[in-house]
Structure formats: C-alpha cells, structure tokens
Amino acid sequence: MMRRQDFSFELPPELIAQEPLPERTASRLLVLDGASGQVDHRYFTDIVDWLTPNDLLVFNNTKVIPARLWGQKQSGGRVECLVERIRGDGTAAVHIRASKSPKPGGCIFITADENADVSEFALRVIGREGALFILEPEQGTWPDLLRRFGHMPLPPYIERPDEASDKERYQTVFAKNEGAVAAPTAGLHFDQCLLDDIKARDVASVELTLHVGAGTFQPVRVDDIRQHAMHSEYLEVSESVVTAVAACRQRGGRVVAVGTTAVRSLETAAQTGQLKPFKGESDIFIYPGKPFHVVDAMITNFHLPESTLVMLVSAFAGRERVLNAYAEAIRQRYRFFSYGDAMLVTPHPDARAQGLSDAI
Numbered sequence: 001m002m003r004r005q006d007f008s009f010e011l012p013p014e015l016i017a018q019e020p021l022p023e024r025t026a027s028r029l030l031v032l033d034g035a036s037g038q039v040d041h042r043y044f045t046d047i048v049d050w051l052t053p054n055d056l057l058v059f060n061n062t063k064v065i066p067a068r069l070w071g072q073k074q075s076g077g078r079v080e081c082l083v084e085r086i087r088g089d090g091t092a093a094v095h096i097r098a099s100k101s102p103k104p105g106g107c108i109f110i111t112a113d114e115n116a117d118v119s120e121f122a123l124r125v126i127g128r129e130g131a132l133f134i135l136e137p138e139q140g141t142w143p144d145l146l147r148r149f150g151h152m153p154l155p156p157y158i159e160r161p162d163e164a165s166d167k168e169r170y171q172t173v174f175a176k177n178e179g180a181v182a183a184p185t186a187g188l189h190f191d192q193c194l195l196d197d198i199k200a201r202d203v204a205s206v207e208l209t210l211h212v213g214a215g216t217f218q219p220v221r222v223d224d225i226r227q228h229a230m231h232s233e234y235l236e237v238s239e240s241v242v243t244a245v246a247a248c249r250q251r252g253g254r255v256v257a258v259g260t261t262a263v264r265s266l267e268t269a270a271q272t273g274q275l276k277p278f279k280g281e282s283d284i285f286i287y288p289g290k291p292f293h294v295v296d297a298m299i300t301n302f303h304l305p306e307s308t309l310v311m312l313v314s315a316f317a318g319r320e321r322v323l324n325a326y327a328e329a330i331r332q333r334y335r336f337f338s339y340g341d342a343m344l345v346t347p348h349p350d351a352r353a354q355g356l357s358d359a360i
Helices: 044-050 142-149 185-189 192-200 239-250 260-269 308-317 319-331 349-353
Strands: 028-032 039-043 056-060 062-064 068-073 078-086 092-098 107-111 119-129 132-137 177-180 204-210 233-237 255-258 278-282 297-301 342-345
Touching (some): 028 319, 056 239, 078 107, 078 142, 119 142, 204 239, 233 260, 239 255, 255 260, 260 297, 308 342, 319 342
Parallel strands (some): 056 204, 056 255, 062 177
Antiparallel strands (some): 068 107, 107 119, 233 278
16 A cells, blocks of 8 residues: 555755746756656756757646635635636636635625725525535626736745735746636746747647646545545646657657656556547546556656655656655755745656557
C-alpha cells in the first residue's frame, strides 16, 4: 500500500514564497535526472540550453479569473466566496467560507474587499451541490461582476491580501482562455523574451487548456492514497496538439509538459492507449505505479507535502529521487510553491518502461 505519509517532508515556513521575484525568469531551476537521481542547480533561463529543435513544449493557456469575493450574509456574518466555475445558465458553483452555511433562498451581499461594509451587489443562494453552493447574481452577469469586484484567488499558503500587481503576476503571459481559479504555476517563469528566444532556436510549442480548480489545494486525507477522490477539472486537448505530438515523435524529439496541468491533460487524452483529441472533465490521479504515455519531461514548481502533485512528480521520476531532490532544494534555500522556483524533471526508467511513446 502506498501511504500518504510516504510523500511527507518538513518545509521551513520561510521558504514558502509570498511574493513573485521582480523578473519572471529570475527563478532558480533544479534539474532532476530521473534515470540517475542526479541533481543540478541552474537558473530558469538555462532551460534554452537543454531544449533542442526536435522538442515540443506543451503549455496550458488557461487564464485565472478574479474569483475571490468578500461579503456578508443577511445576518451580518462575514463570508468569503471562491467561484469554482461559471455555468451556462447564469449561475456559478462557489466555495463559501463562513461561520454558518448560507441557506437556499437567502442572499449574500458582496463588498469591495474583506473589510468593507457597503454592499456592491447581491448573490442569491439557489442551492447546494456537494461542497459547492450554487449562486446567481440578482443583477448583472458573473464575468462583469468578477471583473469589477473580484480579487485574484491567491493560494491559501500566501498569507497576504492580493495586490494590484497579482493581476499580472499570478497569470502566465500566454493566458487566453478564462476559467481557472489557480494559476498553472510552472508557466509563470516564462516571459515574452524567453518565449521569443525559444522560438528563435526553432523549438516547437503548442497549447492546450485545463482550467485549474480550487481542488488542486485539496489535501489527501486518506492513508491509502488509492482511496483518494480526485477533484474534476475541465480540459481541452485539440487535434493540433495531437498532430504536434506525433510530429515530435517522428523527428525523435521530446514532449516537454510545462506544468502538472499539461501532464494531466496529455495523459487524460491518452488513457485509451492512443493520444486523441479530448474535451470534457477529467479527474485523473497519477501516483507511483500509474503509466505515462505521452510526456518525456516536465517543468514544474515545488509542491505541497503529501499533495497529489508531489505524488504525480514521484510517479514520473521515482518517489525517493523526488524527495531527495526536495531535501536538496531545502538545503539550498529554494523558494517553494506558486511564486517559488522551478524544477525540470526527466523520467525514471520504470516510468519510461510503461510506455512513454505508446500513445502515438
């Protein structure tokens, strides 16, 4: 049995990055060779020296919406809302944090920020679906209201209010399709100059979309990780992605996923054994022993202890090698999590033996 505690490590709180660096590309880059376990310390801009014209970079072009709202119930109690998903019928599925859950039929009065008392607009509570509340604006539309009053949904381990600069920095420079409530953080390290440099070196790239949900921060609460219920997220892998991956294989290149969201998207689209276009929900959970069909390397940030994401990276490069690399990163004072430093990870032989090229 693979236990949750097998993916635990001690992280000094001061290594949790609370602010982005002044320059996106100034992050450090820890390179983990999954075949040998060797670790190399570089800077993120060195990624261009590792890529070749045969390779293919796969980016997630989701765009973070200003999904956090503050307000009050009719009783006066404070409420924090996090919009998980805007639905086609004008309602939204919303996480609500309050001393007592709001009741169907009641209203939540949204304020400009956490400490304001003046109501800007009202949300009607329609009902509840599991852990999510279904809310509907009494006036206006969700996109307009979030644009005017929403706050960037910084992760819970960033212990400060969002700032104006987060609207730009907690967003990739290639973000296009609105719908995420958390950033695909591996992509935050790329600026336009670096992307232009990569293109000038004839390295191909392609984009897919996975709208990251708040469930990405959901802890694993069961001891046997196989019993963990994964959150569902919407993703799209287009025909152009499938074609680009096939062309990369034909020229002998490597498929390099930028972020665990790109990994999960590609592997979802290849679950039948062949990479095909995919559009819909995915709750894929990749942990040690699960196969990788498409991805040859991944760029990723450092993840929370005992999280599904550190389990995914461990499935790719080997649990002991990943935890050893994390221990080295801690010794070298790397910055962790969303605004932190990055890793470049290549596969353990066991992951490769399970069919990295089988899905083409």
